[in-house]
Amino acid sequence: MIAYNKITKDRYLPTGPELTQSAQLYSIDGDKMELLLDFPTTGEPHYAQAIPADLVKAREVKFFKIEENHHPYAAMGEKDARVERKGKEVHIWMTTIRSHFAPDNVEGVKLGDEVYFHVTNLEQDWDVPHGFAVKGAANAELLIMPGETQTLKWVPTKVGVQPFYCTDFCSALHQEMQGYIRVSPANSNVPLNAYTVSVDAEL
Ligand SMILES: [Cu+2]
Structure with a gap:
């Protein structure tokens, strides 16, 4: 499950015209939610899509030869x-x-x-x-x-x-x-x- 959090007060430095917002990725497999990742994101996201990392990793291009x-x-x-x-x-x-x-x-x-x-x-x-x-x-x-x-x-x-x-x-x-x-x-x-x-x- 991904959570997009509108209020991010005091979480991140105000370095741009808009305050960074926060997102969290949770595992909801077991009895208790487990926080897997907590990360900044740009406001104001309303949509998320995830794919397995290995699909990206194999195709990663860091620079063009x-x-x-x-x-x-x-x-x-x-x-x-x-x-x-x-x-x-x-x-x-x-x-x-x-x-x-x-x-x-x-x-x-x-x-x-x-x-x-x-x-x-x-x-x-x-x-x-x-x-x-x-x-x-x-x-x-x-x-x-x-x-x-x-x-x-x-x-x-x-x-x-x-x-x-x-x-x-x-x-x-x-x-x-x-x-x-x-x-x-x-x-x-x-x-x-x-x-x-x-x-x-x-x-
Ligand atoms: Cu330059």
């Missing part, structure tokens, strides 16, 4: 980091690993272009997702699991330099994980270029 990443826009290492123009489309093959992006500077994008950030998370350890967002992007951000590639489409609406940054706390240097993309006027002749300047990029 980079050598098995067959995404058409995957960058398998920083050597693959680059930018290419296909008409109005600018494709950026980008990598992310603690604690920088490669490339972390892009220029030569023009107003009227569509920019595709194909971001590959090179981490090969679990619990190290990286995020990706461009300041002012109107659609979404990415959450990229270790070994995975995801794409963010961005259509710049103004000339200037926009920062992009990691949106998922990944390590002590998370705040350093940022870069810049320069958008030039539609008639500009700034050549397309991408490079990496992060201090830890050569480590």
Whole structure:
């Protein structure tokens, strides 16, 4: 039997906008209920489903193996980091690993272009997702699991330099994980270029 408890006063630290609520798993096999597990949960759950742990355990994926990443826009290492123009489309093959992006500077994008950030998370350890967002992007951000590639489409609406940054706390240097993309006027002749300047990029 599972119990979802609405009132969790003083049970957990108030670390977010909503107080964590509590749940409990009981065995009701015998004469006396036995508490098997007591755990925090997000409010306000109304539904629970359980399956045997061994069904999950055998299929558990802690991270995606980079050598098995067959995404058409995957960058398998920083050597693959680059930018290419296909008409109005600018494709950026980008990598992310603690604690920088490669490339972390892009220029030569023009107003009227569509920019595709194909971001590959090179981490090969679990619990190290990286995020990706461009300041002012109107659609979404990415959450990229270790070994995975995801794409963010961005259509710049103004000339200037926009920062992009990691949106998922990944390590002590998370705040350093940022870069810049320069958008030039539609008639500009700034050549397309991408490079990496992060201090830890050569480590
Ligand atoms: Cu990060």
